[in-house]
Amino acid sequence: AQSVTQPDIHITVSEGASLELRCNYSYGATPYLFWYVQSPGQGLQLLLKYFSGDTLVQGIKGFEAEFKRSQSSFNLRKPSVHWSDAAEYFCAVNPGSSNTGKLIFGQGTTLQVKP
Amino acid sequence: KAGVTQTPRYLIKTRGQQVTLSCSPISGHRSVSWYQQTPGQGLQFLFEYFSETQRNKGNFPGRFSGRQFSNSRSEMNVSTLELGDSALYLCASSLGQGHDEQYFGPGTRLTVT
Numbered sequence: 001a002q003s004v005t006q007p008d009i010h011i012t013v014s015e016g017a018s019l020e021l022r023c024n025y026s027y028g029a030t031p032y033l034f035w036y037v038q039s040p041g042q043g044l045q046l047l048l049k050y051f052s053g054d055t056l057v058q059g060i061k062g063f064e065a066e067f068k069r070s071q072s073s074f075n076l077r078k079p080s081v082h083w084s085d086a087a088e089y090f091c092a093v094n095p096g097s098s099n100t101g102k103l104i105f106g107q108g109t110t111l112q113v114k115p
Numbered sequence: 116k117a118g119v120t121q122t123p124r125y126l127i128k129t130r131g132q133q134v135t136l137s138c139s140p141i142s143g144h145r146s147v148s149w150y151q152q153t154p155g156q157g158l159q160f161l162f163e164y165f166s167e168t169q170r171n172k173g174n175f176p177g178r179f180s181g182r183q184f185s186n187s188r189s190e191m192n193v194s195t196l197e198l199g200d201s202a203l204y205l206c207a208s209s210l211g212q213g214h215d216e217q218y219f220g221p222g223t224r225l226t227v228t
Contacts, residue, residue: 045219101215
């Protein structure tokens, strides 16, 4: 069965430090991959997506992610974290069917930013 | 362009009651998906509607149902509420192709007592 794993439930980084959030997926083919962010009491906001092509994708708010087929990973990175980045981050997979928008989400990683 | 709206934002119901949640997608979007978010189970797919037809369904009991209207607005209904149905219910809309970005609404917080 398709699945998404975010190994880190909680991460704390200092403001200005770099960030990497891990995501691994289990799927036979190349899926459509997404990263979303959720602030407390809010819905999910799309940060970036990968469908095909360049394996390094740029998103909003200075985030980027790299797709590595050999590792079945799609890790999210940011060079310098801001206090406003504190939120919960979700990696998601659409298995790639053209007739469904169903997303499978990881369990999420909560990011805390220290001043 | 207005985002995805969900009503109501908060709801408190008693066990055994039923509830209807509403979702208005972004203008022009034809697909609406529903997700349940709980601390224990995370984000789980409920169902997806496209052009008034259910296109996909998650692994939830039949107490959970939905529909989509001709204007793409969607409702989901939960009958015979259980305590475990307390959750944040999120609606997402997209143009309709599987790989399209999904835009989420703020959610409806349902509390069952």
